[in-house]
Amino acid sequence: MSNNDYRKTDAPDMSQRMMGGGGNMARQRAANLLAEKPKDMKGTIKRIFTYLKGSKVGMTTAIILLLVHTGLDLLTTYLLKPIVNDYIIPKNYQGLVKICVTLALLYVISGVFQYISNKMLIRISQTATHSMRSELFTKLQTLPVSYFDRNHFGDIMSRFTNDLENVALALKDTLAKLFQCVFNTVGTIGLMLWISPRLTVVSLFSIPVIYVVTGFITKHTKKYYRRYQADLATVNSYAEERISGQYVVTAFDRGEKVCGEFADYAETLRKNGIKAQFISSITMPALKGVNNIFYGFTVMYAGILALTRGLDLGGISAFLKYAKKFANPINEISHQIIAIQAAVAGAERVFMALDTESEYRDSEVLKPDTFRGDISIQNVDFSYTPERKILKNISVDVKQGQHIALVGPTGAGKTTIVNLLMRFYELDSGRITIDGNDIADIDRKTLRRNFGIVLQDTSLFTMSVADNIRFGKPEATMEEVVAAAKLAGADRFIRQLENGYETILSEGGGTLSGGQRQLLNIARAFLIDPPMLILDEATSNVDTRTELQIQSAMKTLMKGKTAFLIAHRLSTIRDCDMILVIDGGEIVERGNQEELVAMDGLYAKLYKGI
């Protein structure tokens, strides 16, 4: 699944989960089975509880209410015994009415308690999840760019979606249910023992059987489910790839062949899917079957006891009601434990992100009010991974207002220089100074604010065009915004948009052409008017006219500012004060146009090729 589809397809279907019928439950359970086991169960749970700090009382109250509700449920069933024995059989109608009213009252109280408890748990879990989510996002804002380059975008997203949803679900349902199930099981068995220890023994025989059956099923579910999921992924990615390449499929008249291959994959999926889903769907009927069989034995034995030892009818009625449902909480407990594991594993991943070191340091104390723009790069070495050096011993002095062209084959390390100047990454060795100050001592935010970057795929956000332009300066007036747009040559096309400057850009400006997006980026930089610039001239998929517009806007923007230019165009390169030819991470040639052409080296070769 590609990143783009991620949001729509992988986002957890909450409603499905919460309203879920049996099939979904089984599916969810099987899916959770495949989730990785948490590494530090105890520590993580403890840490999750820190988010419940403000709600400790609430949480306890909710659980107590739920236990009272469970106790009342058990009690109402138990009441069958005295009702039958003491009122119905002796034909005491007055007493029967009284106890029926009591019973009805108990049901109402129990229902109210359950409702209140649910309501509290919902609020508590949402509040806790919200604070975890906010903390996670806040933390992400402080992480170095390398974190986002290193981690897959989809993975970070799923911290926000799947992982936190699992935690929310656990806080709302699982925890309370676990208490409830344990209490229910203990209570049921206790009351069963109270009514008839002998009968209880027969019923309890079912527990080991249930244990073995569920264990067996779980083991096999895992194996088959994994294979099924792999098959599903294969079919889906095959379909996605072919449909995305439909143009080629059609042009090469491969429809039939592709259909045949797809049918083969789909057939494998069908076969394995039936197995996997069937095995995971066995649990419920199997448990019910085991329970019903033991129920039969219990009934049989109850009859015998009634005949030979005079077990009372009321006792039998109540006991059988307990026996009928006492396997449910046991089954439920195993569900909840799996759900808790999924939640803890999710929380663990969230905490891992929270524990990543932030890029801001206390040592960055310099906050100059203004920057002149004298940049000095001294003996800089840099590598993204230890194995591969990207920059080797780079040194260059740039005076205020100079324009530097970075030239060289792709992958030579030109964009890396941007990453270092902005301190998106740390140097391996050497240093970079601005106006004589080491940038490692300058407050990172101050540093970044004083750089304007216009890169090829700079992002736009879902907000109005005007807000996108004033992204770096929210307090800018409309006049300033329009002035910046005019300088960037973007004013004309903005006015042609449906709502002009107030047009909301959807999907990151996906509706705009590449060139238009670029012009908005330039307008953004004009508005903050930074003393230093880093520009990437590359414009793919831009028509000639817009390209010229971008070029001239960049030229205006650079006037009087220190600028690094990742240049592709001869005319721009020629106007620069210095050209750095970078190849294999080193500055192989430097000088102005004439000098470099005269040198007849790499530049001269590139120059002919451009």
Place this chain on the structure above:
Amino acid sequence: MALLTVALMCGEVLVETHLPKILAQIIDYVTAITDTGGSTADGLSYIYKMGALMVILALVGVTVHLVANYASQKASFGLAHNLRIAAFDKIQVLGLKNIDRLTTTSLVVRLTNDISSVQNLFRQILGLGLRAPFMFINSIIIASTLNKKLSLVFLYAIIPMIFTIVYRMNTSLPVFKRVQKALDGLNDFVRENLLGIRVVKNYTKEQAQTEAFDEISGSYADITADANVKLAIIQPLMQLIMGFTTVGVIWYGGYLYMHEEVTIGIITALITYITQILMSFRMMSNVIVNYSRTKVSIDRINEIIDTDSAVKEKKNPVTELADSSVEFKNVTFGYTDGGDDVLSDVSFTAKEGEVTAFLGGTGSGKSTLLHLIPRMYDVTEGEVKVGGENVKDLSLSVLRKEVAVVPQFSTLFSETVRANLLWGNENADEEQIKKALHTACADEFVENLSDGIDTFLARGGKNLSGGQKQRLCIARALIKEPKILLLDDSLSAVDTKTDALIRERLAKNYPDTTTVIIAQRIKSVKNADKIYVIDGGKIVAEGTHKTLSQSNEIYKEIMDSQKEAADE
């Protein structure tokens, strides 16, 4: 299979619903014996018999249930399989016009998520949708045969139950739509932030973003909580109804017992039926709620299957091309019906063996023009002729065999290099492959791949550079040994030297091929036999490099903007 499932499910329900009845009989028999002082031995043998019957029924029940489960899985997977194949096969013949309209992403979602939803719904219907009503009716019937008067209590329970379920159905859908919308908003915000993290840091907007997110996250939490609270009333309410019904049965049952109209066993049985009846009600509502949610998916899949093919082959089409020329006669075309025309009144002829080039900016319509030649789309007006025949009269497979396209975006598939190349011609021999690779200047780098020509390509050809991908796409097209070769800005990522070399080898190795080139750069079209300048969907100039560079203003303007480059 589906019918079998239903039959089995019903059998299982019969078993399930009879258990309480047997229980009642046992209880009453035992009562009778203890009351009248009958023989304990008789009683025991009766109990053994009935108890054994219960155990056997339970065994039968679970077996039938398991078989039914298997059948329902098989049926629902079968349905999903058939839908998947039908939809996928249909997509293959939809034509690009429809695919553009439905969008690739949406088609993929339909083929994956939507089908899964339908499959789940179908399984649920098989498993519960019919089982639940059957259980409901059966329980009522058995209960009323046990005691008509007492079973009337159930009627009173059904009314509030219906209200609860109606409330649930009316509340849950809109409520969860709201939750989904809030969730989408939240995810969008995070996504944009993550993808634009460099911009956020450049403009030091971390604080502002954090504050904005805090608000979004908070309101999402509130909306979710509200939604859940609204639905949290349902479970207690259902339990309350069950509780009250139990009270009713005990009360009225006790009353009837005192008037000798009902036995304790029957009262006990009816209490059990309450659970069964109300549970089946609940399941029915589950199915209905799920149906209304899945309806969207069903419609979306149907939309694919019901869509008519945009490009249809004529009956008894022409299967032979007279020559390899391409001709446009007053062609007008727009992507959407009634939308803007992308091409208007375009006429030209590309002669056999010649190189014809189209030059123009983005959005000028030059790529579109190319799509019409292998009939990826049908023209709105005018005629496209290939080999002297209107493409509408030609057999599609012949047309697409003779016309090879190298698309603008190098689409390769995740299989080996060889498998990708063989898309052009499955029966190509080593010689043909070599020739094509050599012509496309791809032989060297392919040899240097880890497994040579049998190297497996990553998704989207990610283990290759842009230029390498383009060259493989060219080789793939050449393996067809096509009469007509279409290059859609296909050399943009290849360096100048290789670009020239490829064109040179093309002319040498495939001399009879008619070539149509589309480009943005003058350099790539300079040597063409004929150059057309296209702007705003119209041909505005034609000639050779020589004539155009002297006489045509637009051509000169483009040339000027690329001047230094072109002259060097």
